[in-house]
Amino acid sequence: MPLAARRSERRTRLVEAAFELFGTQGEAGVSVRAVCRAGNLHARYFYESFADTDQLLGAVYDKVAAELAERLPAALDSAGDDLAERTRAGIHTVLDFSSADPRRGRVLFTEARANPVLAARRQATQTALMDAVLQETRIRPAADPRLARVGAAMFTGAMVELAQQWLAGGLGDDLDAVVGHAAALLPTPPTV
16 A cells, blocks of 8 residues: 555545544544554654644544535435425434434534634635525525624524534424424515
């Protein structure tokens, strides 16, 4: 196996080990020693890929966020062109993805608030979501751009809080009911 492939395989093992530790124990469970032990690797291989555990946690966040981002387009496409149905599909996909494997929800929504590296990534993800919401609603060029951004910001912030409440069990266990209530509370944005 070429050196680059071996390095890539070791990096993947470290990210997977950190995902498991972070997803089950939180940030406190992620140390160089614990990750290397879980990945069955020597510490020198950790430093071959990462400067510190924050950089590793950033890679874990990026991996989980990319997995969610891969699922969203198919969910939106299956909903057709109706904006309300697309919104429901998006909400359902985020909540289902985050709760189907609780480690994902912990990485994306709960633990990401405290760690500065993850908080920065979470903020970047929220900004990307806000931009996607603006694109999805197809706001007319003549519409007040500030109004559009305010609406997108409110939706994005509400979505994060909804996910946190869903993951904490505060909304019950009926995903379809939660999605239905959330979608019913959303205003209909102006569209082209």
